[in-house]
Amino acid sequence: MARVLLNVPRSAARGEVIEIRALIQHEMETGYRPGANGEVLPRDIIRRFVCRYGNEVVFQAELFPAISANPFISFTTVATESATLTFHWSGDNGFAQTETRVLAVT
């Protein structure tokens, strides 16, 4: 399990635009970089990030090797109702990780 830093407010007013910041520990090996033996290291990156608000996908992104190691993504969403937010990262070599956060909307 990779370490994840998720910045999601615990509560928000209805209709408020909240900012979500997500960072996950990952090498993001580009596939263009030579290793210690001079041979190019195979690519190992996170290719996909999806955020669901309840069951609805509110943000999804396709990542490429030009994204830095420990990918950081920040975006916004509207707090419509109390729900569980699900964050899912997936990528090369079967990488998959899911995190959830509960958001209370008042």
Next chain:
Amino acid sequence: MSERGAPGRWMAGRRGLGGLLAVTLVRPVAAERLPLSEALRSHAGGAAIREGRVTLEIPPLVENGNTVPLLVSVESPMTEADFVRSIAVFNERNPQPNVITAQIGPRAGRARLSTRIRLATSQRIVAVAEMSDGSLWSGSAEVIVTLAACVEG
């Protein structure tokens, strides 16, 4: 793929700061490289990309190309009737032109995307936003990179 950048950096190392400045200044401006224009064309799917409405914030001079903060914001009311469907970022001189492609929608509230990227050399970064009416808008920024990422070990 970034052979054009490599000799510049090598000379910069040999000649010191004067060489670096010379190489930076001499670099041809606005000669868009093929992979970038091709990537933009395939992203647009034949539609025209107009300049404007998209703001790309990135430091103009970065010391370390391994992690460069980037903020894309698009002018849009983000209502059910008029919103940004996707934001895509492309680069000019990395081995691969794509950086990130994000799908958003009216649920985003604001059309903003922030991330950290790698840059192999000094180059232009382009962000393209697709609106709900299908129109495409772009914004770009030039970045000077002193320590490259991606290709070197």
